[in-house]
Amino acid sequence: MRAGWLRALLVVLGVAALFAIPKVTGNEYVLALGVSFATFSVLSGGLNLVYGYTGLLSFAQVGFFGIGGYTAALLVTEQGWSLWAGAAAGGVLAALVGLVIGYSSLRLSRHAFAIVSLSFALLCVIVALEWVSLTRGAMGIPGLPIPTLSLPGGLRWRLGRPADFYYLLLGFAVVAHAVIYLVVTSRLGRAMRAIKLNEPLAQSQGVNPLSYKLLAIALSALLAGTVGGLFVFYLTIVDPSIFDFYYTETMLIMVIIGGPGSFWGVLGSSAVLAALPDLLRFTTDLRMVLYGAVLIAAMLLFPGGVGGWLQRRRRARWRRPGVTAP
Amino acid sequence: MTAALLQVRGLTKRYLGLTAVDDVSYEVEAGSVVGLIGPNGSGKSTIVDCLSGFQPADGGRWSLDGHELTGLSPHRIARAAMTRTFQTVRAYDELTLLDNLCVAAQESDGVGWLQALGRGSRLRGAERAAEARGRDLLATVGLADYAGAPAGILSYGQRKLLAIAASMMARPRLVVLDEPVAGVNPTMIRRIEQVIHQLNAEGVTLIIVEHNVDFIMALCRRVIVLDAGRKIADGPPALIRSDPRVLAAYLGQRGAAELGHGRR
Numbered sequence: 309m310r311a312g313w314l315r316a317l318l319v320v321l322g323v324a325a326l327f328a329i330p331k332v333t334g335n336e337y338v339l340a341l342g343v344s345f346a347t348f349s350v351l352s353g354g355l356n357l358v359y360g361y362t363g364l365l366s367f368a369q370v371g372f373f374g375i376g377g378y379t380a381a382l383l384v385t386e387q388g389w390s391l392w393a394g395a396a397a398g399g400v401l402a403a404l405v406g407l408v409i410g411y412s413s414l415r416l417s418r419h420a421f422a423i424v425s426l427s428f429a430l431l432c433v434i435v436a437l438e439w440v441s442l443t444r445g446a447m448g449i450p451g452l453p454i455p456t457l458s459l460p461g462g463l464r465w466r467l468g469r470p471a472d473f474y475y476l477l478l479g480f481a482v483v484a485h486a487v488i489y490l491v492v493t494s495r496l497g498r499a500m501r502a503i504k505l506n507e508p509l510a511q512s513q514g515v516n517p518l519s520y521k522l523l524a525i526a527l528s529a530l531l532a533g534t535v536g537g538l539f540v541f542y543l544t545i546v547d548p549s550i551f552d553f554y555y556t557e558t559m560l561i562m563v564i565i566g567g568p569g570s571f572w573g574v575l576g577s578s579a580v581l582a583a584l585p586d587l588l589r590f591t592t593d594l595r596m597v598l599y600g601a602v603l604i605a606a607m608l609l610f611p612g613g614v615g616g617w618l619q620r621r622r623r624a625r626w627r628r629p630g631v632t633a634p
Numbered sequence: 635m636t637a638a639l640l641q642v643r644g645l646t647k648r649y650l651g652l653t654a655v656d657d658v659s660y661e662v663e664a665g666s667v668v669g670l671i672g673p674n675g676s677g678k679s680t681i682v683d684c685l686s687g688f689q690p691a692d693g694g695r696w697s698l699d700g701h702e703l704t705g706l707s708p709h710r711i712a713r714a715a716m717t718r719t720f721q722t723v724r725a726y727d728e729l730t731l732l733d734n735l736c737v738a739a740q741e742s743d744g745v746g747w748l749q750a751l752g753r754g755s756r757l758r759g760a761e762r763a764a765e766a767r768g769r770d771l772l773a774t775v776g777l778a779d780y781a782g783a784p785a786g787i788l789s790y791g792q793r794k795l796l797a798i799a800a801s802m803m804a805r806p807r808l809v810v811l812d813e814p815v816a817g818v819n820p821t822m823i824r825r826i827e828q829v830i831h832q833l834n835a836e837g838v839t840l841i842i843v844e845h846n847v848d849f850i851m852a853l854c855r856r857v858i859v860l861d862a863g864r865k866i867a868d869g870p871p872a873l874i875r876s877d878p879r880v881l882a883a884y885l886g887q888r889g890a891a892e893l894g895h896g897r898r
C-alpha cells in the first residue's frame with residue numbers, strides 16, 4: 309500500500325514538473341521536444357495496448373493518427389467546427405475504421421490482422437494523395453488557423469504561443485495515459501494479457517478474444533486519432549506525410565525498447581527516445597549512427613525491453629533455492 | 635432414470651478422406667468420472683476438441699444438461715459450464731498463479747466492462763470471491779505457497795495441476811481433462827489422482843482422456859474405448875479389460891489371441 313502511495317506521489321510530481329517547464333524556460337526547442345514526446349507517447353501507449361498487452365502486431369496506428377489529423381483539419385477549416393469537436397470527431401472516426409479493420413481481419417488470424425493493418429496504412433497514403441477533391445492531394449491543407457478553445461467557465465484560450473500547444477498536448481497525453489493505465493491495470497487488461505500469452509487457454513475459460521482485441525484496437529485508434537487532430541494544428545499543416553512510415557517506426561521502437569506489455573517501461577522509453585535523436589545533435593555526421601548504436605545496445609542489454617528485464621528480475625526471486633512464498 | 639448431464643449423439647469429424655471420429659454417441663451421468671481411452675489416432679483428442687468448440691464437427695449434436703452446445707464457439711461452451719484442459723499443458727507464464735486462476739473466473743461472474751473499469755463494490759466482491767476460490771483450489775492441488783509467483787517457474791507436473799485447478803475455477807458442471815498424467819512422474823500421478831477424487835467429491839463431473847490405461851482403470855467406474863474413430867466398448871473397467879475388441883485394438887488380432895483373455 310505504501311509503495312502505491314509513493315508511486316502516486318511521484319506521478320503527480322512528475323506531471324507537475326512537466327507542466328512547469330514553460331515557466332522555467334521559454335526555449336521553443338525544449339517545448340518542441342515536449343510536444344513531440346507528448347504526441348509520440350500517446351501513439352506508443354496505444355500501440356503498447358494493442359501489441360504489448362493484446363499481442364496484435366499493428367501497423368495501423370499511423371493511419372488512425374492521420375485520419376484524425378485530416379478529419380479535424382477539414383471539419384475546423386471547412387465546417388467551422390471547434391478544435392475540441394474536430395479532434396474528437398477524428399478520434400471517433402479512427403476508432404470506427406479500426407473496428408472495421410479489426411472485425412474483418414481478426415476473424416481469420418492475428419497474422420491477417422498484421423498484414424491488413426500494414427495495407428491499411430499504405431492505403432491511407434494513396435487515398436490522401438489521390439482523393440484530391442477531399443484531401444487536396446500532395447499539397448495537403450496548409451495554413452491551419454490558430455485555434456481558440458472554449459474552456460469551462462466561459463474562458464477562451466487562444467493557442468498563439470508554442471507553450472500553449474505544449475500544455476494542450478501534454479494535457480491530452482496525461483488523460484490518454486490515465487485511460488490506458490485504468491484499462492491495463494483492470495481485469496480487462498488481465499484478460500488481454502491472457503489472450504496474448506495463450507489464446508486457446510483463454511477461450512477455454514470463457515474469454516472471447518475478439519471482443520477484447522476490438523476494445524484494444526478501438527481505444528488505441530480513438531487516442532491516436534484525437535492526438536492526430538490536435539497535432540496537425542501545432543504543425544499548422546496536414547499533408548500525406550502525416551502517414552509517413554517514420555511514425556510507425558518510432559512507435560514500434562519505443563514499444564520494443566520499453567518492453568511490450570509494460571506501461572511504465574514504454575512511457576519511459578517514449579520520453580528518452582523522443583529526445584534521443586536531438587540529444588545526439590552535438591555530432592551532426594554521426595548522429596544517426598549513434599542513434600542506431602544506442603538502439604542495438606539497448607536490444608542486446610534488454611532483449612525483452614526494459615519492462616521485460618524488470619519482469620525477469622522479479623521472476624528470478626522465485627527461482628532462488630530455498631525461497632518459497634514471501 | 636434421470637437425464638444424463640452430457641448427451642453426445644452421432645458425433646462425426648472428417649479430415650479430407652479420413653474419418654477421425656465416426657458416429658460416436660454416449661451419455662455421461664452427473665457426478666460420474668468417465669474414462670476415455672484408445673490407441674494413438676483413435677480420435678480421443680478430436681472428440682475433446684469438437685465438444686469444446688475448438689474444431690467444427692461434421693455431424694452430430696451434443697448438449698449439457700439439456701442446453702444445446704452444438705456449433706458454439708469455445709468461450710460460449712466454457713460459459714455454459716463445460717471446461718477442459720489441454721494435452722499440451724497451457725498456462726499464462728507471465729501471470730501469477732492466482733491471476734491464472736482469476737482470469738478463468740472473470741467471464742462468468744456477471745460483472746461488465748464498465749463495472750470492471752469503475753472498480754465499484756460489485757467488482758471488488760467478485761474479485762475477492764475469485765481470489766478466495768483460487769486460494770482454495772491452489773491449496774487443493776498443493777501449490778498454495780506459489781500463489782504470487784509467475785506460472786513460468788512451475789515444473790511440468792505442477793503446470794498440469796495448475797491447469798486442472800484453472801478448469802475448476804468457474805464452478806463448471808463438467809470438466810474434460812485431456813491427458814492429465816501424460817509425462818508426469820509417479821508421485822505426481824498419485825497427487826493428480828487425489829485431486830480428481832476430491833473435485834469429484836465436491837460434485838464435479840469429469841471425463842478423463844488418457845493413454846495411461848492403468849490410471850484410468852483405477853480411477854473410473856466407467857470407461858469408453860475408441861478405436862479408429864469408433865466407440866468399440868463402454869462399461870466398467872473389469873468388463874473392458876476382458877473385451878476381445880479392446881484387446882484387439884491395443885494388441886492387434888494376433889496378440890489378443892495369443893494372450894487369451896488375460897489381463898493386459
